[in-house]
Every structure is written in structure tokens, then in C-alpha cells.
Amino acid sequence: MSSTHAPPGARPGRRPRPSSAAGARLLWGGCDTTHLARRYGTPLYLLDEDMVRERCRAYRRGLEAHYPGPSRVVYAAKALLTADLCRLVAQEGLWLDATSGGELTLARASGFDPARVLMHGNNKTTAEMRLALRMGVGRLVVDSLWEMDELEAAAASLGRIQPVMLRVAPGVDAPTHAYLRTGQAEGKFGLPLEGGAAAAAVDRAAASPWLKLTGIHAHVGSQLVTLEPLLESARRLIDFSAWAAARLKAPLDEINLGGGLGIRYTDEAPPPVDELCRSLGQAVASGLRSRGLPLLTLMVEPGRSIVGEAGLTLYTVGGTKETPGGLAFLSVDGGMGDNPRPALYGARYRAVLANRAAEPPTRRYQVVGRYCEGDLLIADCPLPEARPGDILAVFATGAYHHAMASNYNLVPRPALVALSGGRPRLSVRRETYRDLLRREAGLSRPWQRRRRTASATRT
Ligand code: LLP
Numbered sequence: 001m002s003s004t005h006a007p008p009g010a011r012p013g014r015r016p017r018p019s020s021a022a023g024a025r026l027l028w029g030g031c032d033t034t035h036l037a038r039r040y041g042t043p044l045y046l047l048d049e050d051m052v053r054e055r056c057r058a059y060r061r062g063l064e065a066h067y068p069g070p071s072r073v074v075y076a077a078k079a080l081l082t083a084d085l086c087r088l089v090a091q092e093g094l095w096l097d098a099t100s101g102g103e104l105t106l107a108r109a110s111g112f113d114p115a116r117v118l119m120h121g122n123n124k125t126t127a128e129m130r131l132a133l134r135m136g137v138g139r140l141v142v143d144s145l146w147e148m149d150e151l152e153a154a155a156a157s158l159g160r161i162q163p164v165m166l167r168v169a170p171g172v173d174a175p176t177h178a179y180l181r182t183g184q185a186e187g188k189f190g191l192p193l194e195g196g197a198a199a200a201a202v203d204r205a206a207a208s209p210w211l212k213l214t215g216i217h218a219h220v221g222s223q224l225v226t227l228e229p230l231l232e233s234a235r236r237l238i239d240f241s242a243w244a245a246a247r248l249k250a251p252l253d254e255i256n257l258g259g260g261l262g263i264r265y266t267d268e269a270p271p272p273v274d275e276l277c278r279s280l281g282q283a284v285a286s287g288l289r290s291r292g293l294p295l296l297t298l299m300v301e302p303g304r305s306i307v308g309e310a311g312l313t314l315y316t317v318g319g320t321k322e323t324p325g326g327l328a329f330l331s332v333d334g335g336m337g338d339n340p341r342p343a344l345y346g347a348r349y350r351a352v353l354a355n356r357a358a359e360p361p362t363r364r365y366q367v368v369g370r371y372c373e374g375d376l377l378i379a380d381c382p383l384p385e386a387r388p389g390d391i392l393a394v395f396a397t398g399a400y401h402h403a404m405a406s407n408y409n410l411v412p413r414p415a416l417v418a419l420s421g422g423r424p425r426l427s428v429r430r431e432t433y434r435d436l437l438r439r440e441a442g443l444s445r446p447w448q449r450r451r452r453t454a455s456a457t458r459t
Contacts, residue, residue, distance in 0.1 A: 024358035026393050028312045029419025034355040036424055037391045040415050042316040043334030045402050047080070047427065049088060049420040051310035052398075055273065056092035059302060062277025068285055069295025074118055076259045076303030077103045079399035080311070084418050084427045086110035095138065097259075097301050101128040108135055118301075120167070122189050123147075129154045133162060141165045141217050141256075143190055145197065148204055148211070155210035164205060165217045165256060166191060168198045170236040174221035174229035174260070177345045183220025183233055190218065193240055202244050213248075215296065216241055219258025222304060225270040227279050230257055234280060238287040245293060255284065256299035263308040265396045266348045273305060304399035311398020313338065313414075314354060317390040320365070328365050330386050335369010335377055337408045339394075339401050342377055349378050354393040359384040367392065371409055402428070410436055 026033045029048035037044060056073070063071035074095040086107050089096055095116040098104045107117055118139040119132045129151055132140055142148050142164050155162045169190035172183040182189045191198040198216075205213040220233045237255055245251040257280060262270035271279075277300075284298050315332035322328050341347035351367065353359070361382035369375035377394070386392075405413045412431035417424050437443060 024356075026352060026354040026357040028393070029310075029424075030422030031419050031424050033312065033314055033393055034391050036417060037314045037316065037354065039424075040417055040426070041430060042314050042391070043332075043338050043414040044314040045338070045397065045414050045416040045428075046312045046314065047085075047307065047398055047416060047418050048310040048312075049084075049418050052085070052088060052307055053092055055302075055306045055310070056089065056094055058273040059277065059300065059306070060093060062274045063281055063298060063300070065274075066278040066281030067295075067298050068281075069288075070297045071281075072254075072297055072299045074256075074299055074301045075306055076301050077107070078403060079303030080307045080401075080403050081106055082402075082416060082418075082427050083110040084425070085307075086112045090116075095299075097303075098137075101125070101131050104128070104131055104135060104137070114138070118165075126150060126154065130158065133158050133160050136160075139163050139165050139214065141167045142201065142205070142211075143167045145191070145201055145204060148201060148208075152208050152210050161210055161212055163212045163214050165215045165254065166198060166201050166205065166213065167217045167219070168193050168237070168240065170218045170220065170233045172218075172220045172229050172233045172236070174224055175226070176221045176223050176262075179345060180222040181220075182222075183218060183229065193236060198240065199243070199247075202247060206248055213252065215252045215254025215256060215299075216244070217256035217258065217299075219301065220260060222260050223262040224260045225262045225268050227271055227276060230260060230276070230280060231283050233257060234283050235287060238284065238291060238293070241288075241296065242291040242293055251293050252296065254297045254299055255288075256301065257284075259301040259303050259305070261302055261305040263304055263396055263399070266350050270305075273302075276300075306399075308399035309396050311396065311401060313394045313397040313401065315392045315394070317353075317386050317388055317392055318370075319388045320386055328363065330365040330367050330381070330383070330392070331370065332367060332377065332392050333370055334414065335371045335375040336373075336406075337369075337371055337411045338405050338414050339369075339377065339397065340404055340406065341400060342379075343375070349394050349396065351378055351381050351383070351392050351394045353383055353386060354391040356384055356390065357393075370411070407431075407436060412436060 059073040074097045075089045076097045097118045099120045114135040115138045117137040119137050120141045122143045167190040169192045171185040185192045191201045205211045218233050220229045315334050318331040365381045367378040367381045415430035416428040418427040
């Protein structure tokens with residue numbers, strides 16, 4: 001974060017503008033955020049692409065430096081996916097983890113090589129499996145025995161031999177929010193190592209003429225601030241890979257430890273990317289060697305730690321309210337529609353006034369959104385005395401914000417502006433009211449009629 005002294009005064013607007021002489025302004029990705037708020041409107045998602053690239057490189061460099069075998073970094077698209085980001089990820093040499101037909105379709109439309117796409121999901125539809133097969137995705141990660149039956153039938157009907165990984169539930173209870181924990185045996189994801197389902201799946205895949213088993217996958221959870229759950233999962237996957245190698249009389253090719261590295265929202269202190277790569281790289285290399293296995297391709301699937309801290313959301317302050325009981329509310333023009341994470345996970349955030357970034361906090365606010373319920377965005381936010389028209393900047397909103405936004409209260413979703421080399425570029429435009437009406441089968445659509453008439457006139 002850095003700030004710069006205020007350029008020329010604000011243009012007149014609907015709301016009173018803050019005085020630009022009051023202090024310094026927040027820069028993000030080398031751009032003046034107050035200026036971006038005026039130019040693109042608020043709420044507005046910003047993404048510092050230079051930081052995203054740096055994170056992609058940190059993962060690739062880290063694995064190359066600390067793991068003596070081949071490695072592969074797979075970006076988890078569910079954290080944030082735009083056409084621009086697909087291209088960036090491809091340029092940085094990462095693979096892409098997609099979880100739905102929608103993500104596959106955007107990846108394909110952006111020109112992402114399907115051979116470098118890996119498809120996840122605990123209940124992929126038949127249509128999604130067929131789409132993935134037809135596109136030629138590089139890996140399909142099988143989550144259950146029943147899914148394997150269906151996948152095999154689809155592959156056979158399309159005459160395609162599909163490389164697959166098996167997602168296992170390693171039985172690791174990661175210390176994170178219960179909704180973000182996915183490696184336990186008693187969970188919906190994956191084939192439990194315990195009880196024989198994962199072993200049965202190895203036999204089943206090996207017997208199939210249409211599936212080519214390449215390796216084992218596990219993802220134990222998200223927003224992890226220690227590496228121990230990942231290391232424990234790695235140990236269990238290595239043991240299982242050793243069992244599979246003995247069973248199949250040949251080692252598998254790959255071991256995928258999933259994503260999960262946490263980021264700093266307020267006061268968390270997750271290990272840096274390089275430390276994760278060092279710990280996992282060394283542990284996997286020595287674990288494989290001690291089991292007499294070759295150095296399999298080591299895969300990781302980070303999402304949040306690639307894009308999370310590169311994101312910033314800008315809101316315009318509508319006003320403040322002091323209650324008789326002494327509470328101070330600050331209302332902004334977004335909320336749970338663009339960020340459902342406080343409501344879902346009790347997530348906490350840091351924020352500053354972007355247009356007065358150098359002023360020290362003098363009081364504490366509850367930052368509330370515009371949606372029709374409590375919609376508490378930040379429960380306790382130290383700020384200077386806020387005024388209508390100030391720009392509130394909330395940090396660490398790159399992952400699972402744009403991706404999880406909704407149209408609650410029929411509020412259009414924000415635009416996303418990418419910042420690169422100190423320049424802004426519209427990456428996703430703001431939704432319009434027309435976008436919102438488009439799916440209403442019960443409306444006559446005057447604009448469609450007009451378009452039809454226009455084209456009828458042309459022909
Ligand atoms: N691989 C698999 C199979 C996953 O399920 C996930 C995330 C990842 C990789 C990437 O994990 P990351 O590196 O981003 O932690 N909506 C929640 C997060 C859900 C994560 C789901 N799976 C949130 O807002 O915190």
C-alpha cells in the first residue's frame with residue numbers, strides 16, 4: 001500500500017465530495033484509487049495484476065527451487081476467474097483448476113489450452129463431464145465411485161481415453177472455519193483413504209479401458225495459516241501412492257496436494273509462499289524416496305494466495321449514524337451482494353478512507369452495507385471521522401468476492417478493473433438493469449422487439 005498527494009479538486013457530484021486537500025490518497029497497483037472510484041463508479045473491485053503475476057512466479061520458483069522432481073502449479077479458478085486472468089495465468093505457465101461448465105466455458109472462450117485444465121467437483125453433471133471430455137481437459141479429478149461409472153460411460157461413448165486423478169479424503173481435520181474444511185474422512189468430498197473406498201477406486205480405474213489413472217489428489221481446506229495439515233496430508237498421500245504402486249506394479253505419475261494457503265485479512269500470519277514450497281517440496285521428496293518411489297510430479301492448486309491480497313474493493317460512503325446506545329454505523333453502497341464472506345464465515349477485514357489515507361483513525365465504526373438485513377461488512381473499523389462521499393477501500397478482496405457476488409435485492413454486480421504497470425483496464429464491466437431483466441421469461445422485452453424490428457428492416 002502507498003499513497004500520493006491529492007491531485008486537483010473533485011468534480012461536483014450528487015453527494016458532497018470530500019476535500020482533496022485533506023491529505024494523501026491511497027494508491028493501488030500504482031493508480032490513484034479515488035480517481036478510479038470516480039471514473040468507474042462504486043462499488044468497484046480492483047485487482048493488482050502485477051502482484052498476481054508475482055504470486056504465480058513465487059509458486060513456480062518455489063517448487064522449482066525446493067523440489068528436485070517435476071512440479072506444476074494449478075490456479076484454482078473458483079477464487080476468481082475473468083478472461084483477463086485466464087490469459088495471465090496461461091502467460092505465467094500455470095494450469096487451471098475449473099469446477100463447473102461455466103468456468104470451463106470461460107477458460108475456453110479466453111483461449112486457455114484445455115490440455116492444461118484440471119476439472120474438479122463432487123457432483124459434476126453428465127453435461128459438464130461431456131463438455132470436459134469434448135474439450136479435452138488435461139485431468140478430470142474423480143470424486144466418487146459412482147462418478148467413475150458415469151465418467152467411464154461418457155468417455156466410452158465419445159471414444160476418448162481420459163486421464164484422471166482420484167480425489168481422496170485423507171482424514172485430516174484442518175484447523176480453519178468448518179465450512180472451509182474438506183479433508184476429513186466424514187466429509188462430502190473425495191474417496192476416504194480409511195475404509196477402502198480409495199483403494200477400490202484405484203482398482204476400478206486401473207481396470208477401465210477409458211480412464212488413465214495419473215495420480216492422487218487431496219485438498220484439506222482453505223485459509224490455512226499453518227502448514228501442518230498439508231504436511232500430514234502429503235504423508236498420507238505418499239503412503240497411499242506407495243500402496244497403489246505395489247498394487248499396480250508401477251508408480252503413478254502425479255501427487256496433487258490441493259490449495260489452501262491462507263492470506264492476511266487483518267492480523268493473520270500465514271507462512272509465505274516460498275516457505276510452503278520449501279516445506280512441501282522437501283517433505284514430498286524425502287517421503288517418496290523413503291518409500292522407494294520415483295519423484296512424482298508434485299502439483300499444488302492455490303487460489304486465494306494467488307489473487308486474494310491483490311484485490312481491493314472501493315465503496316462510496318453514504319453517511320453515518322449514531323445510535324442512542326452509542327453505536328456508530330457507516331453505510332456504504334455495497335455489502336453482502338459483492339462480499340458475502342462476513343455473513344457466511346464471520347470474515348474480518350481492514351479498511352481505510354482511500355481519499356484521506358494519511359489521516360489517522362480517530363474513532364471506530366461498524367461498516368454496514370445496503371442490503372435488506374444487518375449486512376455487517378466490518379464489525380469494528382478504525383477510521384477518521386467519515387463524511388458522505390468518502391471512498392472506503394477494503395483490503396484483501398481478490399479471492400472469493402467477485403466469484404461469489406450475487407444479485408440480492410436486484411443490485412447489479414460491480415465492475416472489476418485490472419491494474420497493470422500503473423494503468424487501469426476494465427476487465428469485467430458493471431452489470432446493468434438490462435442484464436438483470438434479461439432472464440425474465442415473463443417480461444415482454446421492448447429492447448429485443450426493437451432489435452428484431454431493426455434487423456427485419458435491414459434484411
Ligand atoms: N483445490 C480445491 C479442490 C478446492 O476445493 C479449493 C478451494 C482450492 C483448490 C483452492 O483453495 P485456496 O487456495 O483458494 O484456499 N468460499 C470460501 C473458500 C472456499 C474454498 C473452496 N475450495 C471463502 O470465501 O473463503
